[in-house]
Amino acid sequence: xxxxxxxxxxxxxxxxxxxxxxxxxxxxxxxxxxxxxxxxxxxxxxxxxxxxxxxxxxxxxxxxxxxxxxxxxxxxxxxxxxxxxxxxxxxxxxxxxxxxxxxxxxxxxxxxxxxxxxxxxxxxxxxxxxxxxxxxxxxxxxxxxxxxxxxxxxxxxxxxxxxxxxxxxxxxxxxxxxxxxxxxxxxxxxxxxxxxxxxxxxxxxxxxxxxxxxxxxxxxxxxxxxxxxxxxxxxxxxxxxxxxxxxxxxxxxxxxxxxxxxxxxxxxxxxxxxxxxxxxxxxxxxxxxxxxxxxxxxxxxxxxxxxxxxxxxxxxxxxxxxxxxxxxxxxxxxxxxxxxxxxxxxxxxxxxxxxxxxxxxxxxxxxxxxxxxxxxxxxxxxxxxxxxxxxxxxxxxxx
Numbered sequence: 001x002x003x004x005x006x007x008x009x010x011x012x013x014x015x016x017x018x019x020x021x022x023x024x025x026x027x028x029x030x031x032x033x034x035x036x037x038x039x040x041x042x043x044x045x046x047x048x049x050x051x052x053x054x055x056x057x058x059x060x061x062x063x064x065x066x067x068x069x070x071x072x073x074x075x076x077x078x079x080x081x082x083x084x085x086x087x088x089x090x091x092x093x094x095x096x097x098x099x100x101x102x103x104x105x106x107x108x109x110x111x112x113x114x115x116x117x118x119x120x121x122x123x124x125x126x127x128x129x130x131x132x133x134x135x136x137x138x139x140x141x142x143x144x145x146x147x148x149x150x151x152x153x154x155x156x157x158x159x160x161x162x163x164x165x166x167x168x169x170x171x172x173x174x175x176x177x178x179x180x181x182x183x184x185x186x187x188x189x190x191x192x193x194x195x196x197x198x199x200x201x202x203x204x205x206x207x208x209x210x211x212x213x214x215x216x217x218x219x220x221x222x223x224x225x226x227x228x229x230x231x232x233x234x235x236x237x238x239x240x241x242x243x244x245x246x247x248x249x250x251x252x253x254x255x256x257x258x259x260x261x262x263x264x265x266x267x268x269x270x271x272x273x274x275x276x277x278x279x280x281x282x283x284x285x286x287x288x289x290x291x292x293x294x295x296x297x298x299x300x301x302x303x304x305x306x307x308x309x310x311x312x313x314x315x316x317x318x319x320x321x322x323x324x325x326x327x328x329x330x331x332x333x334x335x336x337x338x339x340x341x342x343x344x345x346x347x348x349x350x351x352x353x354x355x356x357x358x359x360x361x362x363x364x365x366x367x368x369x370x371x372x373x374x375x376x377x378x379x380x381x382x383x384x385x386x387x388x389x390x391x392x393x394x395x396x397x398x399x
Contacts, residue, residue, distance in 0.1 A: 002058075006065070014058045021051050048095060052102035055081060060109035074110045081106055082138055100142055107138070185212035234359065236382040237275050239304050239312070240268045246279060250286055254300070258293055260286075263303040270384040271312045273359035278379070281355045284348040285316040285375045292320035292373060307378055311361070314377045322367040331365055352377065 003011035025047045059081070063074035085099035111132070189209040193202045243264050254260055271278070282302070289300045298319040307313040323331060332353045352375075353363045361379040368374050 002062070006062075010061075011058075014054070018051070018054055018058075021047075021054060025051050045098065048098045049102070052081070052098060056102050056106035056109070059106050060113065063110040063113035071110075071114055074113070078103070078107050078110050085142065096142075096146065100139065103138065103142075107134075179216065182212045182216045185209065186216075233274050233276075234272055235275060236270050236384070237273055237278060238268055238270050238384055239314070240264050242275065242279060242282075243302070243304075246282065249283070253283065253287060254290055257295070257297045258290060259299045261299065261301045263301065265304060268384045269304055269306060269312055270382040271314075271359075271379040272382040273361070273379050274355070277355045277359070281352040281377065282314065282316070284352050285377070288348055288375070289316055289318035289320065289373070292318055292322075294320075296320075306381065310381050311378045312381050314379065315374060316377075317368060317372060317374045319372045322371060322373050323365075328365060328367065332363065349375075 002015070003009065025044075028047060029044060055077075059074050059077035062070055062077065082103050085096075085103055186209045189205040189212075193199075193205040193209075196202060243262055247262065250260055250262075286300060286302070293300075300319075301315075301317045303313075303315045303317070305313050305315070332349045349363070349365070356363045356377050356379065359379055361377060364376045364378070366374050366376075
């Protein structure tokens with residue numbers, strides 16, 4: 001556009017050079033990784049100085065072309081450089097100093113060019129003085145904005161650190177409490193077994209200790225699932241087969257006053273996930289629904305439906321009281337529980353969330369309009385082997 005307006009070919013060279021130099025500078029910074037070496041710092045400073053000088057030189061050149069619109073255009077270029085500097089610098093870094101120096105030199109160059117075109121001495125003096133004041137004001141604003149940004153960054157860093165410490169305190173408190181309970185059971189039963197190794201109840205003591213140890217292993221698995229660090233073995237899972245295996249276990253988990261309904265489609269639906277983890281996640285959702293119902297008669301419904309083109313929804317809905325907004329917002333946080341001390345670790349829903357995300361899905365919780373909670377787990381859809389085989393056979397034997 002400058003070339004079109006002025007007819008000067010140097011504008012084309014300047015524009016192409018600015019794009020090339022700036023692109024090379026950005027690419028140089030992007031490739032730097034690891035400790036900063038003095039040579040790299042010197043090259044970055046030199047390149048930054050060259051790029052802004054290339055830009056500033058053209059601004060001053062335009063200011064010397066004449067008065068009126070050219071001077072106004074040069075002032076716009078200087079203002080653009082100033083705004084760019086204010087937007088990108090957050091501290092008194094080398095980059096900030098280079099930008100500030102470039103802006104000062106460019107602004108003073110435009111100011112001198114304007115001064116040289118003014119014939120009246122007093123008018124020229126007033127223009128020069130006003131321009132110097134504007135440049136000084138910009139320098140002070142530049143300094144104040146950087147100071148305010150530094151204060152804001154320090155405050156945000158402090159608040160973030162406080163949040164981390166609170167989360168760490170809640171995490172360690174929950175882990176310590178649960179493991180202390182499990183170790184008490186293990187150590188107590190082993191002590192009882194040691195008192196009378198040949199006693200009739202020794203086997204029961206060891207069974208109790210073993211059961212507590214297994215609960216500890218489950219707790220570790222839940223922690224790993226929440227942290228997305230557990231090892232998963234992804235495969236194509238038939239949900240019809242999975243719920244056929246789980247039906248007996250789920251019936252034993254639920255008391256007589258809670259009815260369980262599993263709505264499995266006639267046509268099989270498959271997902272791409274870790275079989276053991278998904279089974280554990282479903283059991284956790286059912287147990288949460290059972291605990292929400294408490295001693296009141298109710299119903300838990302499990303449904304399976306394709307969702308969109310590439311996902312499958314496994315929904316566990318209950319007829320309990322649901323959750324208030326604050327509880328619903330924090331339900332998947334680790335160790336957050338509304339149960340009494342010792343009745344729950346608060347890792348059930350966070351574990352389900354971790355499992356779903358590790359398998360490429362997600363968990364959504366929402367209150368149902370008629371009451372109760374709906375826990376919807378979305379998993380990647382897979383092609384069932386039986387369906388694929390049937391399609392293959394159909395393709396091979398046309399009617």
